[in-house]
Amino acid sequence: MASNKKNSSLTWVASIGFLLISLIILFPIIGLIISSFRPSSELMRDGITFSIDFSQLNLANYMYIFQEAASYWSWYGNSLIISAMTIVLSLFFSSMVGYALAVYDFKGRNLFFVLVLLILMIPFEILMLPLYQMMVGAQLVDSYFAVVLPLIVAPVAVFFFRQYATGLPKELMDAARMDGSTEYGIFFKIMLPLMGPSMAAMAILQGLASWNNFLWPLLVLRSNGMFTLPIGLATLLTPYGNNYDILIAGSVLTIIPIVILFIFFQRYFVAGLTSGGVKG
Known part of the structure; x- marks a missing residue:
């Protein structure tokens, strides 16, 4: 008592x-x-x-x-599109890479995982110049893909999914193989639904990072019509005038999508983070 x-x-x-x-x-x-x-x-x-x-x-x-602020809604739409593309593509490709590193035993697997960890230690500022040269060479500058492509296989997401996938039951894979399922079928129909909490947690983290991303979009986006919200709001502060009132009101509205994203996935968020952090 x-x-x-x-x-x-x-x-x-x-x-x-x-x-x-x-x-x-x-x-x-x-x-x-x-x-x-x-x-x-x-x-x-x-x-x-x-x-x-x-x-x-x-x-x-x-x-x-x-x-009256038509440009603001253009920036808002660009941020929504880029964030949605980043979340979907990052979850798709990063989960596949992390899953493969966790469940398949192939030559060079450990080396590849070490490379992922090494990339995690490299500041993005060091990678910006070669990435920018790649975007220029591919003629993707000032487009959505220029912002999204370098982020779709994020090392932190690969590491996170790999840690989570190590705890998935391998018996289900063996049973599915005996039933004639392909490896892609095993992943998409069996394993991916089991990775739901990790997908929800990473959707929030990747969405937040993409929504607030400033430096990389600033490098590859040139026209006002392609600006994202962080860049567009920064243009309101100039040597000739500071529109703090519009800047602050616009900043408040930028909180809404992140709050909605968190409310939508919050029940899986803690479970995904804790499971991914203790297994492996």
């Missing part, structure tokens, strides 16, 4: 602690949301603050974005 009370007390303390941590993390977002309703003059004078003058709050910033 005393043990149950102690566990209950620890649960309450942990819950309160996590709630306080969550509130601290949410403070910048709350300040951003409040500031998105404030006029530009007040933002320039006071900056982002938690002091609320309700008489100054209005929807002018959002009305401008919805009615």
Whole structure:
């Protein structure tokens, strides 16, 4: 009985602690949301603050974005398309590579896995120049594929799927082979559904990374109509004028897709991360 009370007390303390941590993390977002309703003059004078003058709050910033900022929605659409392409292609190819490294015994498998780990240690800034030269040579600059192609087989995703696939039951593969199933059939019909939690977790991580990606799209996208949201919003800050009001309101709207993505996959997120982290 005393043990149950102690566990209950620890649960309450942990819950309160996590709630306080969550509130601290949410403070910048709350300040951003409040500031998105404030006029530009007040933002320039006071900056982002938690002091609320309700008489100054209005929807002018959002009305401008919805009615007059056509470029913003072009950037928004580009980011959605690029993020969707990155998630789908990255999950497809990275899961296949990670699965192959985990379940098949072929010559050079360990060497290939070591190379994946080595690539994880190389900063992306070192790889940008050769990747950019490849995109120029393939005449893909200023296109969606220029942004997506270098990211579709992400080393971190390969490592993650490999770790998860090592825990999949090999008996199912043997049974499927005895029934005459092909290796592709085993993967797509049997093993891939079992990798659902890992796919959901990596969808969130890859989607978040692609949505916030700034440096690589900045290199390969040249026209305003192809800009993603991070690049487009950065163009609002110039030596000739800083549209902080539109920038902040536009930044608030960029949170929505990531929140939707997390809500959609959140029930698998923790399971996918923990399973991928302990097996292997």
